Amino acid sequence: MKFGAHISIAGGINKSFSKAKEIGCDTFQIFTRNPRSWKYKLLTDEVISEFKHNLKQYKIKPIYSHMPYLPNLASPDKDIRDKSISSIKIELERCDSLNIPYIVTHLGSSKGEKKEIGIANVIKTLDVVLEHYNGKCKILLENTAGKNQRLGSSIIDICYILTKVEFRDRLGLCLDTCHAFTSGYDLRQENVIELILSEIGECVGLDKLKLIHCNDALAVLGSGIDRHEHIGLGKIGDIGFINMLKDKRVRKIPFICETPVDERRKDKDNLEYLRFLLKKSKN
16 A cells, blocks of 8 residues: 655755655655745756656655645636636646646635536636646546535535546546545544445546545534644544555555644654554454
8 A cells, every 4th residue: 555745845846756755655745836826937857857767766656746726726717717727737737747647636616606606617627728638647636625615525526527527537536534524524434434435436436536635634523624633633533544444445545644744743653653554454
């Protein structure tokens, strides 16, 4: 089973490989650019060449890119949607040049409009993005905690989008455990992971689930609050992750932590703890 973490690109994108290896990653996620800006620096031929060399040398894969935070696929504002379309297209180009196979994105917020309008905007936006795209990178839609009219708190809604986008073969799903829990999926109950997998399997097929963002939750069940916590120290607790890890289908999917880094634990500690829970789940 593959465990990894979100790795900082401070000091350069190619530093991410040694950082990932140092903490014991089998896989990892990065931002390829500043996540809080529309602006970005072009990737030089030298950076791209070194990245591809590192892919072969370190043999850590797959690598995931997370989209910046500003794009809003669901926005009722056409200018924002157009900027979002441009941003995703740019990220697809960057990831293709780096041989990164997956981009993770949030759906965004309907900003006061009905959910159905927001979902329609997401579908329309993704179709425009993918209409003339011939690369290999796939876009993974991530579930959300649901606060502030953010779309995607329901797995069924994401699956619906995956069935309605014309170029759906270029899409997949990323399941965030913290977001799932605070949107109402009680992962502490043994039957809930089965419910989630069944929803995905029946609607789009489990092969669409390409990544699990493995985060405990600081906030309570159904609160809609997106605050990540160290594995086992939040409201999901050991039992929630053990329930997931018991399922052999889940073990085929990479887990990536987006947990805090503080005096209690670092990323390496959370990865070690996940591996401990995996062993415990097999007993």
